[in-house]
Amino acid sequence: MKKICCLFVILFVITTMGIAGAAEKKIIIKTPDKIIQTEDNANLIDGKIKIPLNLVKDYLYQNMAIDNPNKQVLINFSMPKIKFNNDKTNNLIFNGFKIMYPLEKINNNDYLNIDRLGLLLGISIEENEDNIIITTNRNSYYNPVKLNYSATNDLAKIVMVWQPILTESAATEKLPALNILSPSWFSIVSADGMIANKADYQYSVMAKENKYKLWPLITNSFDPDLTHKFLNDKNARKNIIKQLVVYAGLYEVDGINFDFENIYESDRELLNQFMLEATKALHDINVKVSIDVTAPMDDSQWSKCYDRKTLGKIVDYVMLMAYDEHWRTSPVSGSVASLPWVENGVVNTLKDVPNEKLVLGLPFYMREWQEQTVAGKIKVKAKTVAMHEIDTIIKDKKLKPLWLEDKGQDYVQYQQDGAIYKIWIENEKSLDKKINLVEKYNLAGVAAWRKGFEKPEVWQLLEEKLNSKVPEETTTCIKKPKKKNKKSTML
Known part of the structure; x- marks a missing residue:
């Protein structure tokens, strides 16, 4: 993406005013031997850092292609930069894997939410007042980041x-x-x-x-x-x-x-x-x-x-x-x-x-059924009605629900424009x-x-x-780095 001119910046700010926390910051790439001041901007919305797909392909990882029907990018990781604590799982992914990752259109350009994808790309991200700084080779095939997965699932009902x-x-x-x-x-x-x-x-x-x-x-x-x-x-x-x-x-x-x-x-x-x-x-x-x-x-x-x-x-x-x-x-x-x-x-x-x-x-949910007689036959059509919508229908149509003991449900029906409408109600009862x-x-x-x-x-x-109980344990997959003076997040 070429350097954004002032007019474009103004237009962008106008179009994003309605989005909470929307902002743009310049992207800097740090490799082991150089620092690259790119002309691209990261898009920051509600704490999510989104960067242009072209920048990812140019500087971070090339083995990816757009899957247009699914609006995703297909990424082939032939040498994984992650590992699990389980040897069976590591053997499963040892020879590589492919994943699909969602794309987002921003100002007619393809963007990726870099959150979590950074783990697979072997990068880290730092954010300061003016820039998003991406450091490459944070982890590699020979020094993978561990996904220390410890899911807990102890539930009552x-x-x-x-x-x-x-x-x-x-x-x-x-x-x-x-x-x-x-x-x-x-x-x-x-x-x-x-x-x-x-x-x-x-x-x-x-x-x-x-x-x-x-x-x-x-x-x-x-x-x-x-x-x-x-x-x-x-x-x-x-x-x-x-x-x-x-x-x-x-x-x-x-x-x-x-x-x-x-x-x-x-x-x-x-x-x-x-x-x-x-x-x-x-x-x-x-x-x-x-x-x-x-x-x-x-x-x-x-x-x-x-x-x-x-x-x-x-x-x-x-x-x-x-x-x-x-x-x-x-x-x-x-x-x-x-x-x-x-x-x-x-x-x-x-x-x-x-x-x-x-x-x-x-x-x-439930369904509102419309029955009409056409050429001597009853034709049926249905539309889905959410639970929270039924009270409005009952009130607007001045209906009185009838409890059907054999169905364990309330029931209403009414006539309108030559058709009969029937609803078997799902509610608290x-x-x-x-x-x-x-x-x-x-x-x-x-x-x-x-x-x-x-x-x-x-x-x-x-x-x-x-009386469902939720256990106090939490799930932790990634070892979080200690906070630094700079706002830093390892992805």
Whole structure:
């Protein structure tokens, strides 16, 4: 990036005034034999240091390429500059690994958040009043930095929430009962097992400050053909596992949650094999492993693909997705999670999975169903309604909920513009009934889909029902350097 002219600086300041803590500083590169005053600027937003991709490639590391479809940069580390305290893990990454790292567009230029990536690049960063100073060769293949991982996962009852939205809000809120956050950070996106990475170390730091455990979610992109390819490729499976181990160390995670859905039934045994390989590698660094499954039913790609008995022996926890009884495109209206349907799913899953490993999935949402008669046939459409939205609908439509004892839910319906609208409500009353199943069957806890859909009262309900305790131990992966007079951070 060429030297920024005064007019550009003014325009930049104007465009960033709305961003808390936004600033720019010149970048200086210090190598063993020279100091380079670059013409590039680092972008500082909320304590995150972001530097131009071109500068990284020109001065720090060249073996990287942009993956445009995923808006990531693919980085090949043929000679790793990190190591773990575990010999098995070090042997796993000894011959190198590839990772994907998120790119960010700032003023039409590609930037990288250098936080944590600096560990892999073997650099350190110092910040003074005017400059960002990057020192190279801080660590090397022959003098690697250690990821001293010591995850702790001692919990009473699990209370986990999935968070697909990439914000830090859940990590910054201290909520009753909640003890595990599962942000949607990782997705397998290629047949050779590359993982699109949307992780945020700042999220991890804030989660730890609030005594939350961090179990990021990884998906198979819900693509059966892609899943078939990487499960059938031993090298692809190993590639996935290498990346997960590295990410676990970089972002200081306590667990990994595998959300693999829409899988060919013929790949069932290979899924077992992959989970066995992944679990062994993650256990070597004390990282818990969980997998999400549906209730047993007669559906090849959404249920029969899971060998629950074998998976229950391999992983630490099995999350039962006890919702979507009537999915969004269902041809008939109905509840997302009626109590008898949920309990039946629990009972049938317990035939294969030990109760101490089974976690009950809860919905923080419902669906509003629209039924219209067209040419003598009822056409059904649905939209998702968050728990916190239902009271407004009830008030605006002047509705009176009817308790359905056989469903364990309130129910409302109304007519509008020639259509009938039906809602089987998820609220504190319906969740209370479902949470009772945890005690009845002595389950490991609950996991809710999803953060942001709930009503605030839900957390107090969970606290009262499960009395979840959060351990005092913290997770420490990186040995932090002693503070110097200069503001200095080793990445």
